[in-house]
Amino acid sequence: MITRLLMEPLRRAVAEIPAVCLLGPRQVGKTTLALDLAEPLGAVYLDLESEQDLAKLQEPEAYLAMHRDRLVILDEVHRQPGLFPILRGQIDRSRRSGRRTGLYLLLGSASLDLLRQSGESLAGRLRLLEMAPLSVIEPTGASVERLWLRGGFPESLLAASDLLSLRWRQDFIRTYLERDVPLFGPRIAAETLRRFWTMLAHRQGAPLNVAELARNIGVDTKTAGGYIDLLVDLLLARRLPSWHANVGKRLARAPRLYWRDSGMLHALLGIQDLESLLAHPVIGASWEGFVIDNLIASAPEGTQAYYYRTSGGAEIDLLLVSPDGSKWAIEMKRSFTPRPERGFYAGCEDVSASHRFVVYPGTESFPLPHGVEAVSVSELARRLHFGGHDG
Numbered sequence: 001m002i003t004r005l006l007m008e009p010l011r012r013a014v015a016e017i018p019a020v021c022l023l024g025p026r027q028v029g030k031t032t033l034a035l036d037l038a039e040p041l042g043a044v045y046l047d048l049e050s051e052q053d054l055a056k057l058q059e060p061e062a063y064l065a066m067h068r069d070r071l072v073i074l075d076e077v078h079r080q081p082g083l084f085p086i087l088r089g090q091i092d093r094s095r096r097s098g099r100r101t102g103l104y105l106l107l108g109s110a111s112l113d114l115l116r117q118s119g120e121s122l123a124g125r126l127r128l129l130e131m132a133p134l135s136v137i138e139p140t141g142a143s144v145e146r147l148w149l150r151g152g153f154p155e156s157l158l159a160a161s162d163l164l165s166l167r168w169r170q171d172f173i174r175t176y177l178e179r180d181v182p183l184f185g186p187r188i189a190a191e192t193l194r195r196f197w198t199m200l201a202h203r204q205g206a207p208l209n210v211a212e213l214a215r216n217i218g219v220d221t222k223t224a225g226g227y228i229d230l231l232v233d234l235l236l237a238r239r240l241p242s243w244h245a246n247v248g249k250r251l252a253r254a255p256r257l258y259w260r261d262s263g264m265l266h267a268l269l270g271i272q273d274l275e276s277l278l279a280h281p282v283i284g285a286s287w288e289g290f291v292i293d294n295l296i297a298s299a300p301e302g303t304q305a306y307y308y309r310t311s312g313g314a315e316i317d318l319l320l321v322s323p324d325g326s327k328w329a330i331e332m333k334r335s336f337t338p339r340p341e342r343g344f345y346a347g348c349e350d351v352s353a354s355h356r357f358v359v360y361p362g363t364e365s366f367p368l369p370h371g372v373e374a375v376s377v378s379e380l381a382r383r384l385h386f387g388g389h390d391g
Contacts, residue, residue, distance in 0.1 A: 002140055002154070004033050005385065006131055009301070010105075011037060013127045014071065018091045019104040021077075024131030025235050025261075026180065027153050027172060030107045033131065034073050037105070043071035048079045057083075064090045068099070077106040078184075084121035091125050109180065109234060130235065132297040133261050136378045137385060144361075144378060148290045149274050151263020162273045169267035173197070176236070184230060192217065196227055200237070200257060201268040204285035207254040208239065228257065236260060240292065243306035243319050249350060252309035258289040265289065287334040291359050291377050292318050295330065298381035314346035319353070320384070329353035330380070333360045338374050345370050 010033065013020045024030050038045055044067045046053040056063055060083060064072060068090065077083065087104055094103055133152025134140050140147065142157055150156045150165045159165035177190040196217050214224035231237035239255040259265040265286055271277050277286065295318060296305050302323040308316040320328040329351065331344045338360040348356050356372040357380055365375045
C-alpha cells in the first residue's frame with residue numbers, strides 16, 4: 001500500500017471540522033485513501049454510483065440521523081447535489097448536541113457545480129482538500145523517469161508494462177470524453193473534444209490564446225473557453241497565472257496551460273515508452289509540466305504558484321510564493337549540465353527571489369552562479385514539503 005501525502009492533512013481536517021470534501025480526478029485514489037482512513041474509525045461508506053447504496057438514501061435525513069455518531073463517507077457526491085442542504089441540517093443538529101467534527105467526508109470529481117453547491121450549503125462547515133496524482137516523494141517504488149512517462153494515476157504507474165500503462169490511460173481518456181464530460185458540462189461530440197485535448201497537448205505550457213484555439217477547432221471563443229474551464233474544473237489541466245507586481249516592466253499576462261498529469265499528456269500524443277518521449281518535440285514542455293505539478297503538490301498549504309516573463313526576456317518557469325511571503329524561483333532544464341538562461345537571473349532580481357533553483361534530471365545538488373542551486377525534482381519537492389533548504 002502506498003502511503004499518500006494527503007493522509008495526514010485529511011486526518012487533521014476530519015478531526016477539526018464537521019465536513020471535509022476531497023476533490024480529485026477519477027481513479028486518482030480518493031476512495032482508497034478514504035477507506036484507509038475509515039477502517040479504524042468504523043465509518044459508514046456509501047458509493048452514490050451504486051444503486052444498492054442509493055437505495056439506503058431514499059429517506060436521507062432518517063438514514064444520516066441513524067449514523068450521526070459515525071463518520072459518513074459519501075463517494076461521487078456530485079451525483080446527488082440535493083444532499084447538501086440535508087447535510088447542513090444534520091451538521092447543525094449535531095453541533096447543538098455537542099458533536100462538531102468528523103461528521104462527513106465527501107468525495108467528488110471536482111466540478112464548479114459541486115464547489116458552488118457545497119460552498120453555498122455548507123459555508124463555515126466544510127474544508128476542501130485537493131488530491132493530485134502520485135508525486136515524486138510518495139513511496140511508489142517507481143523511478144522518476146517512469147513516473148514522468150506514465151504519470152501519477154496509480155493504475156497507470158503500477159501497470160506491468162509501458163504498453164499496458166498506455167492502454168489504461170487511453171481507456172481513461174475515452175471514459176472522460178464519453179461519460180464524464182457529458183455528466184459535468186454541455187454535451188460535446190467526443191471526437192471534437194478529443195481533437196481539442198490533443199491540440200492542447202501539442203501546446204503544453206504555451207500561453208493560453210482562446211481565440212486561436214477556437215479558430216483551429218472551428219468553434220466560437222465562448223465555447224472554446226468553456227472547454228478549457230471544464231478541463232481545469234475537473235483538475236485535469238492547470239492554468240498557471242502570470243505574476244505581476246509593480247516592477248516597472250512590461251509583463252506577459254496570459255496564463256500558461258498545462259496538462260497536469262504527464263502520463264495523460266503522453267497518451268494524447270501516442271507516446272508509449274521513454275525512448276519515444278526523449279525523441280519527441282514535447283520533451284521540454286512535458287518535463288516542465290511534470291516538475292511544476294510535483295512541486296505545487298508538495299508545497300505547503302497556502303502557497304501561490306505563478307510564472308514570470310517580461311518583454312525584455314526575463315523569465316521564471318515557476319514562481320512559488322509561500323505563505324510567509326518568500327519567493328522560490330525555479331527553472332526547469334532537461335539537461336544533465338544545466339545552465340540557467342540570463343533571463344532567469346534577471347527574473348530572480350526583478351521579483352527579489354529568496355530561493356533560486358534549476359531542476360534537472362540528475363540526482364546530485366550543486367551550486368551555480370548568483371545563488372542558484374541545481375537540484376533534482378525529488379530533492380526540491382522534499383524541501384518544499386518537509387521544510388529545510390540550503391538555498
